[in-house]
Each structure stands twice: as structure tokens, then as C-alpha cells.
Amino acid sequence: MRSPDDPALFFRLHVFICTNRRPDDNKRGSCAGRGSEVLREHLKDATKSMGLGDIRINSAGCLDRCGHGPVMVIYPEGVWYSFHTIADIDEILDTHIVKGGRVARLMVDQD
């Protein structure tokens, strides 16, 4: 929870996308092994081309929700998404990042 004494947010939204990669034979798998790097690049390029300078798209190491991967978390809301396609990314971009809504079908349940 933010305090009234906290400084203003530096970024309106801060998106962390797991790009951790494990060896192909690792039983846990990894988000990069499931395509997260290309999908992150797509989101980064899209926000840049739309001039969304107050949105930061960062690569992250393992976010410890590997079973839902690829995953991202968007702050300050703390909303997690599991995504697999460019269409998923575009829907998160339009619905959540631009319009402030939620893509319920891609949200990771709290567990």
C-alpha cells in the first residue's frame, strides 16, 4: 500500500516480464523457453511506437510463478498475467496499459 508520504510514481506503470531461461531438459521449464523474450520485445516496441513514455517494460529474472509462464506483473497494481501470443500482449496493452482495465481471461489467480 502506498503512503501519502511516498514520492510520486516515476513510471505510471512498471511492467516486469520474466525472461529467465533454463536448460531445455529442466523439468520446471522457463518463461524464455516458452517464448517470453519475443513477446517482451513486441510489448516494448509497441509502447515505444505509441509514445507511452510513462510506461516501463523491463526484463526480469524468475518471478517464481514458473508454472504459469510466461508471466508478467504490472505495478503499481500488482496484477499478474500469463500470456502466450502476440494477440495476448496486444490485448493487455490495449485493455490494461492504455485503458486501465483488466484482461480477466489472462490474469493469474492468486496462489
Ligand code: FES
Ligand atoms: S521462469 Fe518465469 S517465473 Fe520462473
